[in-house]
Amino acid sequence: MRTIYLAGPEVFLPDAAEVLAEKRRLARQYGFEVTGPGSDEKDAPSGVASAHDIYIRNQVAMDAAEFCLANITPFRSISADVGTVYEIGYMVAKGRKVWAYSNDHRPYADRVWSDWHKSEGQAEKQGKDGKAIESHGMKDNLMIDAGIALGGGQVLAPEAPVADIDRDMTSFIKALDLMSKL
């Protein structure tokens, strides 16, 4: 059985249970056994012990998976959810087959410009915070995109804006289809 770890910030959605169930159903349809964050984490008790429990559960699930498909759609920022990014780095280091998708069609550099509103006199590669903007045509920070690509994976994204950026399944399904043929 081919096991896939589904990484992403859906666990934080108010309808996390429904969205995660649909993602799992689709992944199974493409021949994968599914591991990854459950739908109960947003209701987990506060505190360190609970956080460590969740971490250990996720790490066990990652270690058991041959594949990882990560949702790097921006989360509360211009970049992916950092929990998801941690998992991408972890899985690349473990030599797993890691792919990702973003439901934001824009490259990172365009996103910083659009969301941050260029000020007069700013250099082209500098944000409003005075810090440089990576401009490699990638979907997010180059460590994510390049780490995935150099490991043989792909980062997919739509060509145009999607209606529901948190729940659109088009790129997710496209990735599952391609990964099912690996």
Added chain:
Amino acid sequence: MRTIYLAGPEVFLPDAAEVLAEKRRLARQYGFEVTGPGSDEKDAPSGVASAHDIYIRNQVAMDAAEFCLANITPFRSISADVGTVYEIGYMVAKGRKVWAYSNDHRPYADRVWSDWHKSEGQAEKQGKDGKAIESHGMKDNLMIDAGIALGGGQVLAPEAPVADIDRDMTSFIKALDLMSKL
């Protein structure tokens, strides 16, 4: 020689060269040989080939290091720089000794509340985006904090706001001091 990978978003600062040189000087003072992102990346050519070159250089540097000290101060968001987070996940997976520090004194949940302005009628564990807010008293997403802690590392932070959040070295030095005794 004990080699340390210094991860962080300083490479994007306008004075990256000076800040990185100072961090390297301090790490050497605590007995470490230093690897990690250079100060030339913000001036790197655009495009995929350049991004892959930088990635490979960073991965070689990570693989050569026994220790990792990551700056997880929020970057253009309420969370750490995603490139840095990728490296934390990577180094934890490789079994390295990973520590981190944030120059933001607030736990993640407080930061989301402060920076996102609670709206009337919102549930206590929900952001203005309707998504759940992790509330475990951690500095950032639990995958980062718990991954480091369960690997034997620590996440340090100041007790009160610092004057220059992008350049303050207090927690960095404290971490180096503790790590030099490992």
